[in-house]
Amino acid sequence: MRYFLQLSYNGAAYSGWQSQPNGTGIQAVIQDQLHTLFRQPVEIVGCGRTDAGVHATGFFAHFDWPEAFPEHFHVRLNKLLPPDIAVQGIHPVHVDAHARFDARQRRYRYQLHLDKDPLTGGQSWFYPYGHQPDIHKLNEAAQLLLNYGEFAPFCKSGTDAMTRKCQVSESFWVVDRSGNKLTYWITSDRFLRGMIRLIVGMCLRVSEGKLDVKDVKKALDDQSLLEGSWSVPADGLTLHEVKYPYLP
Numbered sequence: 001m002r003y004f005l006q007l008s009y010n011g012a013a014y015s016g017w018q019s020q021p022n023g024t025g026i027q028a029v030i031q032d033q034l035h036t037l038f039r040q041p042v043e044i045v046g047c048g049r050t051d052a053g054v055h056a057t058g059f060f061a062h063f064d065w066p067e068a069f070p071e072h073f074h075v076r077l078n079k080l081l082p083p084d085i086a087v088q089g090i091h092p093v094h095v096d097a098h099a100r101f102d103a104r105q106r107r108y109r110y111q112l113h114l115d116k117d118p119l120t121g122g123q124s125w126f127y128p129y130g131h132q133p134d135i136h137k138l139n140e141a142a143q144l145l146l147n148y149g150e151f152a153p154f155c156k157s158g159t160d161a162m163t164r165k166c167q168v169s170e171s172f173w174v175v176d177r178s179g180n181k182l183t184y185w186i187t188s189d190r191f192l193r194g195m196i197r198l199i200v201g202m203c204l205r206v207s208e209g210k211l212d213v214k215d216v217k218k219a220l221d222d223q224s225l226l227e228g229s230w231s232v233p234a235d236g237l238t239l240h241e242v243k244y245p246y247l248p
Contacts, residue, residue: 001066004091004099004247005030005044005074007059010084010122012235016052017059023052026085027061033080038065047099047242048106051194053234055123058107058241062099068092093246105243106191107170110184110200110236124181125236133182133207138173141206141213142184144220145171145199152223153216154202156194156231164223166190173203185240194231201230 007030015023027046034042044063050056074087081087111124114132127133145151145168152164170187184200205211211228219226 001068002062002064002093002095002097003069004093004097004244005061005063006088006091007061008057008086008088009055009059011050011053011055012122013084014052016054017046017048017050020052026050029082029085030061030087033077034063036080037077045099047103048191048239050239051234051237054237054239056239059239060099060103060242060244062093062097091247097244097246102244102246103189103242104245105169105187105189105241106239107185107187107241107243108191108196109186109238109240110196110232111181111238112183112232112236113181115180123236123238125233127182127204129208132179133204135173135175135182137207138182138184138203141203141216142171142173142186142199144213144216145186148220150223151192151195151220153219153226153229154195154198155192156198164192166192166195171199196237197231197234198226198229200236201232202226204232205230 009026015025017025017027019025019028027044031042031044042063044061046061047059069090074090077087112127113120113124114127116126150164151166155164167189170185173182173184175182186196202216205228206213216226
């Protein structure tokens with residue numbers, strides 16, 4: 001039988017979903033605790049490979065196990081997991097279901113705050129440049145992406161992706177009533193390595209007047225590198241939601 005784990009985690013202390021030579025991944029932590037409960041190794045496959053420091057509120061992973069689970073089995077698993085990783089549920093799915101390849105839509109958010117506050121961190125990045133980004137310019141840059149289906153200018157080098165094609169269906173910024181917190185939302189069927197942090201950096205540079213929207217458009221038209229690209233820190237990025245055709 002195949003099951004989907006529904007997860008959330010704060011990625012600050014981890015190397016990402018997968019372990020790296022310099023750090024432990026969320027995947028390894030969960031597998032270790034499943035091993036403790038099942039008394040044998042269990043391999044889990046994630047819906048994606050979030051980078052070091054990136055968070056998730058709606059991550060999914062699948063694994064195989066020959067038996068059914070008690071209704072509140074995930075409560076037992078949560079007791080073993082560290083405070084920064086939580087399982088919301090375990091869902092039985094068909095035997096060929098795949099957490100990565102069956103995902104139809106992924107939604108991320110990037111949060112930043114303008115006033116330095118030691119209690120505001122966690123899932124938001126402090127923007128330390130002493131001025132408020134122009135929300136209209138941010139959205140002008142963000143909405144430009146909706147006109148394209150390939151995103152080579154926003155892909156980090158060294159990726160193993162065979163294509164730069166993505167179906168971006170949502171790309172916009174909002175600011176809260178205080179004017180102190182800004183959130184970028186983006187939804188697509190898939191994302192390239194480092195794509196969202198490069199997009200956020202591009203939007204901020206346009207807002208600051210350090211980059212012209214025309215230059216962004218030309219890079220997208222030519223599918224060429226964007227001069228002066230900037231990848232913002234990981235701590236503001238959260239995988240918010242993943243949708244599947246067979247899950248509500």
